[in-house]
Amino acid sequence: MDDGHIPSSSQSPWLPFESRRRARDEKREAVLRTAVALFLEQGYHGATLNEVARRLNITKPALYNYFRGKDEILYECWSIGNELVDDCIAETSASTGSGLSKLRKLIVRYAELMTEDYGKSLVRFDLRDLSEDNRKIVQTAKRRIDGAFRDYIAEGVEDGSVKPCDAKLAAFAIAGSLNWIGHWFQPGGEMTGRAVAEEFAIRLTEGIATTATRKTARKAAVPAAEKADKPPRNGNAPREDESEHHTRAAARAAGQSKRARGRLR
């Protein structure tokens, strides 16, 4: 009778526990995915927890097994987006090149983030809907992001790849343009998120790049991350960014595991 199906339980006593914890995390994430989509779709105040639950085929109180309340769900959505931004910055900072080159890399990654749900949550959600503590965390993180843009610009000014300019205002101009993507972009349009991102990287740095001598500016200034030397008419050659996707995915997974997990009561 010892057909021994499902050996997992007999072999490792703590594996079931692990699998259960994993299942729990997966449910938690499912809640967040649903919530972020609904919040973006109907607005935080327009969306109800009943509707979130309904889309998950559960009922509202079940959500409270994973989150303390609505505002915590909002915060967690934002938190995931923030981790993705952190990854962008980390990857960019780790790269070598001029300040301008780093700036362009950050713009591409950040812009593409703004075309995704969790990225949008960074700019579409209202700080005032968060608890006092979480609001402070978000504000600090926002300053950090702004600082990254500013630092790259300043770095570019020093190494000569960027024209002398007010780094603060230039960063506001660039970041504002990018953040606004999160307000108008919706998948299914004529351009993919990546296409928008790369176009913006060029457009937003054309004005401050020193090498902006007419047409040569583009090609010379964007050698590494740019494959647009071919007419930007076709969206082919999605190959060179494979490594980036790998890195992105890995960092994201790591981020998730390291993020504060749902209260294990």
Place this chain on the structure above:
Amino acid sequence: MDDGHIPSSSQSPWLPFESRRRARDEKREAVLRTAVALFLEQGYHGATLNEVARRLNITKPALYNYFRGKDEILYECWSIGNELVDDCIAETSASTGSGLSKLRKLIVRYAELMTEDYGKSLVRFDLRDLSEDNRKIVQTAKRRIDGAFRDYIAEGVEDGSVKPCDAKLAAFAIAGSLNWIGHWFQPGGEMTGRAVAEEFAIRLTEGIATTATRKTARKAAVPAAEKADKPPRNGNAPREDESEHHTRAAARAAGQSKRARGRLR
């Protein structure tokens, strides 16, 4: 004009108990001024009509003599901002010059609007809080504004003042940058709204202009050194914007009179 008395409160037609004999329209406008400030300060959902009324030294039901409901107040706030934008576009369109020149003018005016309450209401308020009808009106108006940017860019491309580019995306980039001003600018900072506006007009067109704006660009590029000690150069003096203020004020008054006024029950 000078209603100088009782410095304790701001400008409320209801101030003390008597002397409540002002025109209906003025009261209506006072409500909107208070409401737009509160909505921006606490968010539409965070702000209550009770608080709006309290700041005006009246009670909530009194508001319903001038507006049908909260969402109509929101719409009227937006509507005033929209009229101001319309004025910007009209003035710009009436001016002569290259497409680039018009674009810059529009940017300056639009940017400065974004530093004011009614301008901010254009980009900080959520369409979904409006009634179905009003939402459609707003959406149409938004497209019109976007179209103005796009048209000037296209015009500039044709007359050679602007480099060939995707007008749609360029407009998104510029308008996004400007709209974001409405999210971060608050009076009392180190820069005035006008200063920000002029800086942005240069920065945002540097990338797409065919003629590099030498001197203006240079001036803008070295703000840190002499930004503080630089009063308006030449004889323009601090009142060089008088004409525009005149135009603005006149147009605004006209707009108010032509805007649908409070339901005359």
Place this chain on the structure above:
DNA sequence: CCCGTATATTACCCGTGGGTAAAAAATAGT
């Protein structure tokens, strides 16, 4: 088979705030 734990459901509470009816106060006209 039973028990303990985690998870989910039913049923409910209740604070909030938009909105309203009716009375009161102010205002204007004659």
Place this chain on the structure above:
DNA sequence: ACTATTTTTTACCCACGGGTAATATACGGG
């Protein structure tokens, strides 16, 4: 001064939705 109209207040309703307590169900281990 009296009346008609507008404006404002007092007092109230109630829908909505976040949140909770009590209960039921699923499940793994002994």
